Amino acid sequence: MPALQPRPKWRILIRAMARVLKGTRMGNCIGCGLCELLASRIAGGRLSYSDGFLQIRKVASGEPRFKAVIDYGQKTGYKEVCEICPGNCFDLVEE
Ligand code: SF4
Numbered sequence: 487m488p489a490l491q492p493r494p495k496w497r498i499l500i501r502a503m504a505r506v507l508k509g510t511r512m513g514n515c516i517g518c519g520l521c522e523l524l525a526s527r528i529a530g531g532r533l534s535y536s537d538g539f540l541q542i543r544k545v546a547s548g549e550p551r552f553k554a555v556i557d558y559g560q561k562t563g564y565k566e567v568c569e570i571c572p573g574n575c576f577d578l579v580e581e
Pocket of ligand 1: 518522570
């Protein structure tokens with residue numbers, strides 16, 4: 487039986503810079519939903535407007551402007567989402 491190693495008194499926490507998805511140009515959004523479908527496909531293997539880490543919602547009822555609601559509790563740094571958007575609405579940002 488191997489001897490137990492003492493726990494280190496000091497732990498060094500290295501937080502890697504994560505790339506996250508940001509809707510930096512949502513004024514270009516036409517509400518097509520392609521990003522929602524791809525986010526759902528990437529994260530869960532399904533095509534759904536509601537199951538992914540990204541949802542597109544109207545800024546206000548009756549207005550033709552949209553906002554991205556992103557669940558940052560999940561991995562979001564997928565360049566594919568940036569690439570599929572016809573309005574070039576997204577960037578990957580280091581955080
Ligand atoms: S893919 Fe781009 S244009 Fe289409 S809903 Fe998403 S953010 Fe808007």
